[in-house]
Amino acid sequence: MEQPHRTAAPVQGAEPMVSFRNVTKSYAAGHPAVDNLSLDLDRGAITVFVGPSGCGKTTSLRMINRMVEPSSGTVLVDGKDIAGQAPAALRRSMGYVLQSAGLLPHRTVLDNIGTVPRLNGVSRRQARTRARELLDVVGLPASLATRYPSQLSGGQQQRVGVARALAADPPILLMDEPFSAVDPVVRAELQQELLRLQQELAKTIVFVTHDIDEATLIGDKVAVFATGGRLAQFAPPEELLRAPVDDFVAGFVGRDRGFRSLSFRPADALPLHSAATATLGSLADAPAAGWLLVIDDGGAPVGWLPPGERSTAGLLVGGSLFRLGSTLRLALDAALSSPSGRGVAVDDAGRVAGLVDAEDVLKRLETGRAG
Amino acid sequence: MEWFLANLGFVLDLTWLHLVQSVLPLLFGLLLSLPLGYTAWRLRPIRTAVLSVSSMLYTIPSLALFVLLPFVLGTSILDPMNLVAALTIYAVALLVRSVVDALESIDDGVRQAAVAMGYRPFRRFFAVDLPLAVPVLFAGLRVVSVSNISLASVGALIGVRNLGTLFTDGLLRFFLTEIVVGIVLTLLLAVLMDLLLVAAEQLLTPWHRAGGKRHVAGTDQGRQTRASAGERPDPAEAAVLP
Ligand SMILES: Nc1ncnc2c1ncn2[C@@H]1O[C@H](COP(=O)(O)OP(=O)(O)O)[C@@H](O)[C@H]1O
Numbered sequence: 004m005e006q007p008h009r010t011a012a013p014v015q016g017a018e019p020m021v022s023f024r025n026v027t028k029s030y031a032a033g034h035p036a037v038d039n040l041s042l043d044l045d046r047g048a049i050t051v052f053v054g055p056s057g058c059g060k061t062t063s064l065r066m067i068n069r070m071v072e073p074s075s076g077t078v079l080v081d082g083k084d085i086a087g088q089a090p091a092a093l094r095r096s097m098g099y100v101l102q103s104a105g106l107l108p109h110r111t112v113l114d115n116i117g118t119v120p121r122l123n124g125v126s127r128r129q130a131r132t133r134a135r136e137l138l139d140v141v142g143l144p145a146s147l148a149t150r151y152p153s154q155l156s157g158g159q160q161q162r163v164g165v166a167r168a169l170a171a172d173p174p175i176l177l178m179d180e181p182f183s184a185v186d187p188v189v190r191a192e193l194q195q196e197l198l199r200l201q202q203e204l205a206k207t208i209v210f211v212t213h214d215i216d217e218a219t220l221i222g223d224k225v226a227v228f229a230t231g232g233r234l235a236q237f238a239p240p241e242e243l244l245r246a247p248v249d250d251f252v253a254g255f256v257g258r259d260r261g262f263r264s265l266s267f268r269p270a271d272a273l274p275l276h277s278a279a280t281a282t283l284g285s286l287a288d289a290p291a292a293g294w295l296l297v298i299d300d301g302g303a304p305v306g307w308l309p310p311g312e313r314s315t316a317g318l319l320v321g322g323s324l325f326r327l328g329s330t331l332r333l334a335l336d337a338a339l340s341s342p343s344g345r346g347v348a349v350d351d352a353g354r355v356a357g358l359v360d361a362e363d364v365l366k367r368l369e370t371g372r373a374g
Numbered sequence: 375m376e377w378f379l380a381n382l383g384f385v386l387d388l389t390w391l392h393l394v395q396s397v398l399p400l401l402f403g404l405l406l407s408l409p410l411g412y413t414a415w416r417l418r419p420i421r422t423a424v425l426s427v428s429s430m431l432y433t434i435p436s437l438a439l440f441v442l443l444p445f446v447l448g449t450s451i452l453d454p455m456n457l458v459a460a461l462t463i464y465a466v467a468l469l470v471r472s473v474v475d476a477l478e479s480i481d482d483g484v485r486q487a488a489v490a491m492g493y494r495p496f497r498r499f500f501a502v503d504l505p506l507a508v509p510v511l512f513a514g515l516r517v518v519s520v521s522n523i524s525l526a527s528v529g530a531l532i533g534v535r536n537l538g539t540l541f542t543d544g545l546l547r548f549f550l551t552e553i554v555v556g557i558v559l560t561l562l563l564a565v566l567m568d569l570l571l572v573a574a575e576q577l578l579t580p581w582h583r584a585g586g587k588r589h590v591a592g593t594d595q596g597r598q599t600r601a602s603a604g605e606r607p608d609p610a611e612a613a614v615l616p
């Protein structure tokens with residue numbers, strides 16, 4: 004603990020709230036789910052665990068409250084090894100929010116929120132009073148107090164989940180993909196509210212997500228996990244974006260961001276390639292080499308015939324269409340989903356206008372980033 | 375009808391005995407099945423074994439069981455406890471599976487949440503698992519209740535007094551009315567018990583009725599968007615509550 008640790012802006016003179024020391028977890032022989040993790044989480048800050056599915060984020064999170072026991076290594080909470088602490092008491096000292104909210108379906112909103120205080124021996128009346136306060140804290144109207152979880156929307160359930168985690172006023176919050184099951188609009192709302200709450204509460208929050216955008220938005224520091232349970236980089240978001248330590252992080256941070264940005268960019272100057280087309284009636288006259296795009300008499304696409312295949316039996320249908328004037332993202336979708344590898348561009352009347360190539364979209368992406 | 379009214383005391387007495395002889399095994403069966411089913415559910419390796427043994431129990435012919443039990447239990451041949459014990463065995467045979475199914479039906483996310491909040495196993499069972507098991511468990515209880523009420527009549531063959539006595543007695547005397555009264559009362563008893571169980575289930579699961587429309591997170595996005603901010607409660611939802 005006396006060793007200096009590299010943290011961005013730790014609370015003055017405070018030791019880390021949670022520390023992983025060479026923690027490895029293997030569920031079965033073979034690849035570990037978490038591989039030799041060493042990490043110090045700052046007091047009063049939000050640390051995000053981000054990475055692709057299956058890289059050990061949940062496992063790491065659950066080793067903090069002993070829902071998962073490490074195979075080797077130690078986890079310290081507030082400077083103390085948790086291996087010797089009673090699991091139930093330890094868990095009550097941390098709030099936990101799950102993806103599905105995990106509300107108890109047979110308890111009303113108020114009683115759900117009051118669960119941990121009740122477990123700690125607080126009277127039902129007191130627990131409910133506290134729960135009412137929390138409804139307000141998480142921005143829910145008092146009228147929801149007596150509802151059951153099934154009578155709430157997904158976003159409301161998630162808020163109740165957060166309120167429940169806060170009920171016993173624990174110094175630590177563990178949040179496992181808390182917002183990933185709600186739609187983007189609600190998610191953005193919940194993210195903002197979490198940041199607002201954190202301003203007031205200054206909890207030590209461990210937040211798991213697979214969404215790099217969410218990670219960089221929410222996190223004071225972000226731990227990027229790579230497949231195989233390896234910690235690839237632990238840094239503040241700016242540093243992560245500016246100086247990814249390796250190709251994995253660069254790819255995870257970069258490609259995803261670029262891809263997302265495609266949705267907003269018009270595909271105006273995307274080159275259109277000419278297509279070999281034939282109507283169903285004139286297949287016999289079509290050249291045998293190369294992919295052939297079959298169209299109907301009105302010029303709308305019907306399907307693809309592979310090189311050499313010129314009978315209707317071999318017709319491949321499917322793949323999304325790229326309407327001229329829409330976004331690069333749709334152009335890429337069309338190209339990637341097309342049997343021939345090139346996406347079909349159509350004009351406003353639905354007639355084939357040409358073909359789009361994934362290469363071209365990616366080139367646009369490169370130039371876009373440089374500029 | 376005349377016969378029924380003339381023998382009202384006798385018939386009601388038999389009905390009462392019949393009720394006790396079928397309800398006691400239901401209770402005992404439930405009390406035995408809960409720990410058995412819970413253990414079988416927790417320990418996967420023994421689950422199959424427990425479930426197949428309990429299914430086999432149900433295939434023992436009832437008459438054979440009634441006749442054998444006095445020897446096993448050391449009770450007198452005419453003791454109604456033999457019948458209660460036999461029906462308890464059948465109840466356990468059916469209910470162990472119900473308990474396992476009921477526990478299995480609980481959403482794993484809910485259980486994980488309970489663990490994460492710091493429930494210890496014992497308290498969790500009573501506070502979370504058991505209440506959530508009620509719907510599936512009661513489906514089992516209703517089957518067993520009907521099965522017990524009909525099986526109990528067989529006890530009359532070995533001399534236990536209950537509504538079955540009306541069948542054996544009616545048969546001996548070639549007296550159809552008595553048999554019909556027996557059938558009608560058995561049916562009534564079964565229906566009554568079923569209604570009682572349904573009512574009990576409703577009482578135990580207010581949350582189940584309230585959740586007329588279930589919102590699984592992430593599945594109905596439009597609604598979530600609308601209702602999410604919370605400060606805009608929508609009237610359709612508010613209307614559900616009194
Ligand atoms: N209870 C378990 N038993 C066996 N393997 C598991 C268990 N939980 C997780 N794993 C495995 O460990 C790895 C990491 O899982 P997890 O921590 O859930 O990843 P993440 O949360 O990053 O998606 C995965 O390969 C997963 O299959």
Ligand SMILES: [Mg+2]
Nearest residue numbers: 057060061062
């Ligand atoms: Mg996970």
